[in-house]
Amino acid sequence: DGGITQSPKYLFRKEGQNVTLSCEQNLNHDAMYWYRQDPGQGLRLIYYSQIVNDFQKGDIAEGYSVSREKKESFPLTVTSAQKNPTAFYLCASAFYERGVYNEQFFGPGTRLTVL
Amino acid sequence: GEDVEQSLFLSVREGDSSVINCTYTDSSSTYLYWYKQEPGAGLQLLTYIFSNMDMKQDQRLTVLLNKKDKHLSLRIADTQTGDSAIYFCAETSGGSYIPTFGRGTSLIVHP
Numbered sequence: 001d002g003g004i005t006q007s008p009k010y011l012f013r014k015e016g017q018n019v020t021l022s023c024e025q026n027l028n029h030d031a032m033y034w035y036r037q038d039p040g041q042g043l044r045l046i047y048y049s050q051i052v053n054d055f056q057k058g059d060i061a062e063g064y065s066v067s068r069e070k071k072e073s074f075p076l077t078v079t080s081a082q083k084n085p086t087a088f089y090l091c092a093s094a095f096y097e098r099g100v101y102n103e104q105f106f107g108p109g110t111r112l113t114v115l
Numbered sequence: 116g117e118d119v120e121q122s123l124f125l126s127v128r129e130g131d132s133s134v135i136n137c138t139y140t141d142s143s144s145t146y147l148y149w150y151k152q153e154p155g156a157g158l159q160l161l162t163y164i165f166s167n168m169d170m171k172q173d174q175r176l177t178v179l180l181n182k183k184d185k186h187l188s189l190r191i192a193d194t195q196t197g198d199s200a201i202y203f204c205a206e207t208s209g210g211s212y213i214p215t216f217g218r219g220t221s222l223i224v225h226p
Contacts, residue, residue, distance in 0.1 A: 006157075031212045040218070042219050043203070048212070050212060058213075092157075092158075094212060101207065103146070103160050103163055104160075104214060106159070107157050108156055109157050
C-alpha cells in the first residue's frame with residue numbers, strides 16, 4: 001500500500017531537548033512539507049522541499065530544522081530553541097506532473113508535548 | 116499575501132444538508148480543494164475543483180465555485196454523525212507547490 005507515514009504518534013520531550021519527527025512516503029512524490037497545527041490556528045508551514053538535498057523555510061521555521069537526503073524521507077527536528085513546541089505536527093507530500101503540483105497527501109500526524 | 120477565509124464553526128442536525136463556505140483572494144487560483152480532518156488524524160482530501168469549473172458533484176458532496184466572487188462552497192447532503200470533523204478549504208495557483216489553507220470549519224452534527 002502506498003502512503004505517507006509519521007512516527008511516533010505521540011512524543012513527550014523535556015524542556016531543552018531536541019527531538020526528531022520522522023516522515024516517510026512511498027508515493028514517489030517530489031515535494032514534501034511540514035506543518036504545525038495548533039487549536040483554532042489552522043495549518044502553518046514550517047519547511048518544504050521540492051527535491052532531494054534542497055529545502056526552504058516556511059512561515060514559522062525558527063527553532064526547527066530539516067533534511068532531505070532521500071526522496072522518501074523528510075525528518076523534522078524540533079530544537080531547544082523552539083519556544084513553544086507543544087503542537088500537532090503534520091507531514092505532507094505532493095506529486096509534480098505536467099508543470100503542476102497535485103493535491104497534498106497527509107500523514108497521520110505526531111502530537112508533541114513538552115513536559 | 117493571499118488569504119483563504121472560512122467560518123470556524125457549523126452545527127447541523129443529522130439528516131440535514133451542511134454548507135461550508137470559503138472565500139479566497141488569489142485571482143490566479145487554479146485548483147481549489149476540500150480536506151477533512153477527523154480528531155487526532157491527518158487531513159484527507161475529499162474533493163477538488165479546477166478553476167474553470169462551476170460545480171462538481173461526488174455522491175453526497177457538491178462543490179460550487181463562483182470565480183467572480185472568489186467563493187467556494189461544500190455541500191454535504193444527508194449529513195451523518197460520521198461527518199463531524201474539521202473541513203479545510205485550500206487553493207493553489209498554477210505552478211505553485213505551496214497551497215494556502217483556510218483555518219478550518221468545525222462541523223458538529225447532532226442527533
